[in-house]
Amino acid sequence: MADNVQKPANHGYELAKGLFEINGDDLVLGGLPVRTIVAEVGSPAYLYDGQLMRRAYRRLADALKGFASIYYSAKANPAEAVIRLFLEEGAGIEIASLGEYRAAIAAGAAPEHILFAGPGKRRAELEAVIEGGIGEIHIEGVDEIGRLRSIGKPVQASIRINPVPTVQAGAMRMGGKATAFGFDEEDLDAAIAAVASADNIELVGIHVYGGTQILDAEALLGQWRHAITLAARVARTTGKPLKTIDLGGGLGIPYYAGDKPLDLDAVAAAVPELAALLKSEPLIAGARAIVEPGRFLVGEAGLYVSEINTVKQSRGVRFLVMEGGMNHHLAASGNLGQVIKRNYPVVAPARMTAPSDAPATLVGPLCTPLDTLARDAGLPDLKAGDLVAVLQSGAYGLTASPINFLSHPHPAEALVENGRIEAIGR
Template sequence: MADAPDLAAALIAENFSRDAGGVLQVGGLPLTDLAEKFGTPLFVYDAATMRRTYRALCAAVAGFAEVDFSVKANPAVIRVFREEGAGAEIASGAEFEAALKAGVAPEKILFAGPGKGAADLDRVVAGGIGEIHLENREEMVRVAAAAERHGVTVRVALRINPGATAQGGAMRMGGKPSPFGFDEEEMETAIDAVEAMPRLRLVGLHLFAGTQGLKAETLLGQWAYGLGLAARIAQRTGRALETIDLGGGLGIPYFSGEAALDLGAIRAGLPDLIATLRADPRLAGARVVLEPGRYLAGSAGLYVARVLAVKDSRGSRFVITDGGMHHHLAASGNLGQIVKRDFPLAAGVEGPEAPRTATAVVGPLCTPLDMLARAAPLPPLAEGDLVAVLQSGAYGLTASPTGFLSHPTPAEVLVEGGKAEMIRARG
């Protein structure tokens, strides 16, 4: 995958296809037909790709961990993973409701996030949530108060911000000052504080050291570190742990030069971790959980926009579309990128030998930030043509400023079994 067109072509070959006329296909359905039926801009998700990815990851970590779905990545597709047997990791009361609506049993839902409010905590405690992951002292008090109101004991885990040796991934979540979780240095004090609250039952650990990890050795190292922290919690409480949540953090390739995560290397590195669990009776019975979102849903999605105009300006080619950063902030580079790089893009209809030109793809908003690509290698495009942003199944619509300039929100469509279902109407 030396350059952007190679990455786009590889992703299409792996997760989608083109027919003899060069029309991009999603689950066997022409993208042109989907755009005509549901309008543009449009998010399209292929359920078969999501199921295949989930099953491959479950097989890779079998005997070590179970796989849940992190709802924040894409609440619209929870049902697909619930049907595969996944539980849900949520970060708000609204995500709790979305998970329940998708059929996830409340006891299979975990609640993480650094700012859980009293109303959300009251709702999830009343709803019988499986586990709440504590991230600060004030939260302990709020959860205990909700448990007291409802006359229950709540299962909780401690989210730990690990030391620098556990860092990794494109976006570090640990090993530095952080609003997420308790610093490792104060873990024992946090354990004692939870143990002093009779309505809280400390059953586990939550570790999330980084996200968008593409190297198996980094993830394996983080997981090993997490098992060590889990053993320390069990030692302090004098009880066996029931849950060890090692977070998500598994990445997908977005940019030229990036390679997909090697599940074979993950599998090869598990025997030592499994041996560590089995050797410690305090950990041997624990449910080890991975809760990725991006990895499971990201590659299954396309963001589709229609060309409104094409213009040349001082030697640069601009394609202006009806979609933009208000729907897909991540693709615009304004969701955490320091150096702006282009997601893989493809034309909706493209011949195998179509000449490509470095093209800026921009949206309709009155800001220079509204740029889906800066120099994407694309064939000649004209008004009415379609452009698809790949790797758009996670952190798309719900991670974007949809109210900016009051444009309509796009529909979201799930393709499965040769049929397309609108799972969120155009707003």
């Protein structure tokens, strides 16, 4: 493998203790030992703890109280049961395709609580969501204005703005550089004029999404302040009030050794100042701020668990070959945009008290060295048939993985809450 591979000790056990219950040797998820759940749903599997998702939602809702509504970004985990859980908590839904729209509607979302963003919306998708009902369409380019104009039906829309570079942050940036997402801030006046030229489009808001996996509260708040300033500029240009200001998602969770969680108290402490900034411009004073996280709401609640198929030694390295690998969990293999390959947190969920004295490299069954989920990870002396779990796997896990690569079986998925297992068929 490349030289850019780091080999940290395994930080999974500390992380697991902070998130889940541990009962003797067992990691407990949603009220049940992981091994019990796997005995029922099979291996490999993605398991999601419903209470942890609710906890993340409620912590964020508390921090943003009186300032912003939360829309769950379905791309992080589009399972209907997961979307339904956030609807129960009171969230709206942010979608990026007709497939996600259908999942949101099937989960019970009211069409007016759905936002549609994404850089390549096809005409058929736009027609279908307008026909079925949609809260807002977030326009990302001139062609999309033409498409909406030619569809001709009345629609509420926001302009997505790609902000100037100075306000950007996040492990993967979606703005502040040349991107396919939204209108460059420098071209904002032309974008406003183009939207205004379509009689059937009502401009109700703006949308700014800077980047994902932001752990620095100040960086996040800086983006939000800038978005509010942009909203004021748009409203002053049109002379009309805005209804919504979508501040984007991007709130991060700790994955790697040394990562510090996002400081939600710092976010909450800034809320009065942000609310005051909103009120200071009369044309946006009545607007509703929106935050649309995916990762933050579901990431920590999920784990990917697989049985070990084979244990082997090669030139001094101990390999644990699992039943699934990057085909199920591309992000953990470091091939989903990471520059430096670092280990996701891993644990042996049925051997939680055993000493982690048998460092191992975790690989999947694919015929490529890219299929490595952790290198030199501190784990107990595991054998074929034992379980390994990759933590922090609830977001961009299965949905972001090449599941048909090498034609292995797809993993099971289950949402577990209060001792009840809901198998999620997809």
